[in-house]
Amino acid sequence: MERAELADWLRLSLTPGIGDGAARRLLAAFGLPGQIFGQTAAALRQVLSQAQAEALQAAPAGLQAAIDQTWQWLQTAEVNGVTRRLVTLGDTGYPASLLEMADPPLMLYLLGAADFDLTQLRHSIAVVGSRNPTPQGATNARSFARALGDAGLPVVSGLALGVDGAAHQGALDAAGDTPRLATVAVVGTGLDRVYPARHRDLAHRITLQGLIVSELPLGTPPLTQNFPKRNRLIAGLARGTLVVEAALASGSLITARLTSEQGKEVFAIPGSIHSPQSRGCHALIREGAKLVESVNDILEELPPLRTQGPAAAPAADGPASSSHTPAAEDPLLDALGFDPVSLDALSARTGWSAAALQARMLELELEGHISRLPGGLFQRMAST
Structure with a gap:
């Protein structure tokens, strides 16, 4: 993308009062942003309100800084295998699935591997x-x-x-x-x-x-x-x-x-x-x-x-598969079930003392069979 083309796309996207919907109407009516900014006020008013047409005829505040920043970002296009790209609504690489949306974005900034799109x-x-x-x-x-x-x-x-x-x-x-x-x-x-x-x-x-x-x-x-x-x-x-x-x-x-x-x-x-x-x-x-x-x-x-x-x-x-069972069934895991449960409730279910439960629960936690939740609760992990 040339700097002038980048400037036109940024100006279109940053103009106050020109949302993505209005920008798409302009693109459909006049073509690329460079052609939009060459239109007369009367032509713009065929697509926009008068306030929007007037806003479009003046460069938005901060535009030059945005152009400089984005251009510099794109110039360091590849560092250690990571690339920086900008895809616009007019590019052939723009994802077709987004074009099916009611409000596709005008521009997409991409950061990642060079071979992916x-x-x-x-x-x-x-x-x-x-x-x-x-x-x-x-x-x-x-x-x-x-x-x-x-x-x-x-x-x-x-x-x-x-x-x-x-x-x-x-x-x-x-x-x-x-x-x-x-x-x-x-x-x-x-x-x-x-x-x-x-x-x-x-x-x-x-x-x-x-x-x-x-x-x-x-x-x-x-x-x-x-x-x-x-x-x-x-x-x-x-x-x-x-x-x-x-x-x-x-x-x-x-x-x-x-x-x-x-x-x-x-x-x-x-x-x-x-x-x-x-x-x-x-x-x-x-x-x-x-x-x-x-x-x-x-x-x-x-x-x-x-x-x-x-x-x-x-x-x-499948981590939530109900058909997956541990190699060796543990009666404490059976008593625990899959809902969060307190130590007192487990003691009532099993008849175990609090000390015995705490010792065994620690073992199960270290083995990755259960997790400790806030509020003194325990929950069985489905992967067991």
């Missing part, structure tokens, strides 16, 4: 969920993402804490050292910053075996109003969305709703009826989302996506 995401699955998942929820997110990766499907998520981060890690686990598009992180900031900062190392791993994507200009901080926009891109890029854990008031449910509105599949993992983090998934299932216990429940709904044989995603890899 967004057109490869036609077979991807979004994995989203709570920022504060239960231990089992985090395990499910990572295990399902790994199983999807083993089946050859890229995983799309939002780089947030909790389920998103676990999903990206699982997809990277599946890729190993193989140079392929493992995962895509759609973020709600400019690509010159990492949010949350705790995921800086994860973001670097993603740039080596995937992509980080944003529609927001460089320098954009993490503003609350931008994350629903991020969610719509996650839904738009992926073939379907898996919700691992979500409260009833959750951004993940926004992503699921947008996925459904786009005519795509929504999947949800059920959980304990006592867990607030399961209520969003249960609500989705009541509304028609497919209940998922293993990755094969996803693959069978999307048969064209199965790129390998049945061994690509064995049932045993």
Whole structure:
């Protein structure tokens, strides 16, 4: 992209009062941004309101700084195998799935491996969920993402804490050292910053075996109003969305709703009826989302996506599969069940003393069979 072309696209996207909808009308009427800015005020008023037409005839504040910053960012196009790119609505590499949305973004900033592009995401699955998942929820997110990766499907998520981060890690686990598009992180900031900062190392791993994507200009901080926009891109890029854990008031449910509105599949993992983090998934299932216990429940709904044989995603890899049982049954695990439970309740169920229970629970925790929850509760891990 030449600097003049970049300047025109940035001017169009940054002009106050010209949202994506108005910008798309202008592109449809006049062609590329350079042609738009050559139109008379009378011609612009055929497409825009008078206030919008007047705003478009003056360069927005801060435009030159944005041009300089973005141009400089693009000039360091490749550092240690990581490339920086800008894809506009007029480019042939713009993902077709986003063109089917009601409000596709004008520009997409890409940070990642040089050989990957967004057109490869036609077979991807979004994995989203709570920022504060239960231990089992985090395990499910990572295990399902790994199983999807083993089946050859890229995983799309939002780089947030909790389920998103676990999903990206699982997809990277599946890729190993193989140079392929493992995962895509759609973020709600400019690509010159990492949010949350705790995921800086994860973001670097993603740039080596995937992509980080944003529609927001460089320098954009993490503003609350931008994350629903991020969610719509996650839904738009992926073939379907898996919700691992979500409260009833959750951004993940926004992503699921947008996925459904786009005519795509929504999947949800059920959980304990006592867990607030399961209520969003249960609500989705009541509304028609497919209940998922293993990755094969996803693959069978999307048969064209199965790129390998049945061994690509064995049932045993499905972390929530009810058919998976431990090699040696433990009576304490049977008494624990799969819902969170207190030590007092376990003592009443088993007749064990508190001291004996504490000793055995510590052993099971160290072996990875149970997890310790806030409030003195324990929960069995489904992988056992």
